[in-house]
Amino acid sequence: MIAIALWDGVEELDFAGPYEVLTAWARMSERPISVRTAGPSADAVRCSHDLKVVPDSTWDDLGDVDLFVLPGGDTRPLQADENFLERVRTVAGSGALMTSVCTGALVYAKAGLLDGRPATTHWSALDRLADLGVTVDRDARYVDDGNVVTAAGVSAGIDMALHLVARLESVERAQEVRRYIQYDPQPPV
Numbered sequence: 001m002i003a004i005a006l007w008d009g010v011e012e013l014d015f016a017g018p019y020e021v022l023t024a025w026a027r028m029s030e031r032p033i034s035v036r037t038a039g040p041s042a043d044a045v046r047c048s049h050d051l052k053v054v055p056d057s058t059w060d061d062l063g064d065v066d067l068f069v070l071p072g073g074d075t076r077p078l079q080a081d082e083n084f085l086e087r088v089r090t091v092a093g094s095g096a097l098m099t100s101v102c103t104g105a106l107v108y109a110k111a112g113l114l115d116g117r118p119a120t121t122h123w124s125a126l127d128r129l130a131d132l133g134v135t136v137d138r139d140a141r142y143v144d145d146g147n148v149v150t151a152a153g154v155s156a157g158i159d160m161a162l163h164l165v166a167r168l169e170s171v172e173r174a175q176e177v178r179r180y181i182q183y184d185p186q187p188p189v
Contacts, residue, residue: 001065003091005038006053008045011154012049014154017157017158019037021165024177028173038057039059041055042055048074065094068088068099069104069161070098071157072103073102088113098147101153101157105150108150109132109133115133118134119148121153122152
């Protein structure tokens with residue numbers, strides 16, 4: 001199962017971009033792929049731009065996770081929440097592929113998942129990530145370091161999710177997903 005974290009303050013496109021890619025992959029693949037959002041409760045979360053979203057599951061009801069996506073946004077509460085950090089460590093310890101978008105990397109750093117690893121995050125948080133002792137790749141859209149993959153902001157999360165499809169199934173499937181969602185990363189301006 002693929003789990004995408006939601007909480008009050010999550011950046012909408014940091015979770016919605018990977019969600020779009022991963023659910024398109026689930027529909028196209030012959031593999032049994034399930035994508036679920038998870039939050040602290042069954043109540044709606046208020047995202048960073050005031051969108052309200054109801055998680056599919058609570059943390060306690062989530063079950064086994066194969067791939068975990070931690071978006072960015074206002075991650076300060078998560079960085080200070082030892083229960084959440086322990087939950088992240090537990091998911092990682094179970095063998096899940098841990099991924100983050102934007103400032104989700106700061107949470108992974110606080111949880112100890114980025115110790116001795118290269119990583120990236122949103123350009124505005126690169127120095128904060130470096131201050132946490134992480135080897136920062138300032139130019140990368142995403143960094144794949146085995147069982148932890150970090151991405152810069154918003155559209156880099158889509159790039160990372162397409163990379164995951166290529167890594168976990170095939171380049172051809174990732175290309176099919178990219179075409180299906182009509183993602184063409186050439187900026188119009």
